[in-house]
Amino acid sequence: MTRKQITHHLSDALLMAYSAGSLPEAFNLTVATHISMCDECRARLGSFDSLGGALIETSETAALAQDSLAATMARIRRAPPQTVTSPVRPAPGLFPAPLRDYIGGDLDAVRWRPVGMGVKQAILPTSRAATARLLFIPAGAAVPDHGHRGTELTLVLQGAFSDSVDYFGPGDIEIANEDLDHTPVADIGADCICLAATDAPLRFRALIPRLAQPFLRI
Structure with a gap:
């Protein structure tokens, strides 16, 4: 199955949190990567950025020291x-x-x-608030059945996978929470490479994945 159009997008809540700078580093990376691939989410983010700018313009101002401008200019002049x-x-x-x-x-x-x-997998260095990792899933292979103790964002970079929710191709992002238990299966057409971010450990059903979980930091 081949599809180029992105049909699974970021939620308004995630876009607003990204615009406000309140997401953990791992989620910021995943959201930024999806936005770079998705015209629709990039346009929606622009709307939230504009709204945030308007709110700043109408918020109360804070008094500055009388020499703040001079001090700032002096620091600029001293910079290499x-x-x-x-x-x-x-x-x-x-x-x-x-x-x-x-x-x-x-x-x-x-x-x-x-x-x-x-x-x-390749775990990327981020702050402890959440974890980001690259996943390589061979074509036709499945990730063990699991649930979630928090939020998981999974962005497809190559190939595709399907689960009980839908089919996810390049650029698609799946947002999973505590309500979703699933078994992602890579499409047989190509190896699947994803960027995934989680803010809590996964909840595996099978014994072997649970035993390996502390060592794999999943």
């Missing part, structure tokens, strides 16, 4: 000179710019660790 260079256009690759910039490269820069049954 900056060298202006022309931006380098990144070579085409799998990862969108926010993720590529965060990792410092594309797919070949990822240090995968085996999880089992051909599935691999």
